[in-house]
Amino acid sequence: MASEVFGLLASHPLLAGLPVDALVPSARLLTVEAGQLLMAEGDPADTIYLLQRGRVALELHESGRGPLVIETVGAGRIVGLSWIAPPFRWHFDARAVEPVTAIALDAAAVRAAAAADPAFGYALMVRIGAVMLERLHATRVRLLDIYGHGGTR
Secondary structure: HHHHHHHHHHHHOOOOOOHHHHHHEEEEEEEEEEOOOOOOOEEEEOEEEEEEEEOOOEEEEEEEOOEEEEEEEOOEEEOOOOOOOOOEEOOOOOEEOOOOOOOEEEHHHHHHHHHHHHHHHHHHHHHHHHHHHHHHHHHHHHHHHOOOOOOOO
């Protein structure tokens, strides 16, 4: 099992080319059925999900309208970024829109591995930063779709 997890970690785009040995003990394979939450807004952000199969919708709740899908992500992507900085609480819901297989990493172990190996930590944070910028851009595009392009700057 550890060799399978090692291979999945080492080949995931977020971690490809990085030393992942320290992460293997904190990793577990996870399956989630369509419709189930991987994480809920306000809950502790204690896990990083590296998607292997399936798609997950990142949702924001708007009073009176129900969930608003900000982005849908699939295999090779990461779900959960709120583990990086205090207060370590999820800011969105993440719902499987089809059956999902993921590697679940303990966030505290990832932070500890990044602190213990600054070169690894820096490389990981650069990659996480790129994911954050991509998500920010996707949110911007989604908001323009919802509220129109006619606003002022």
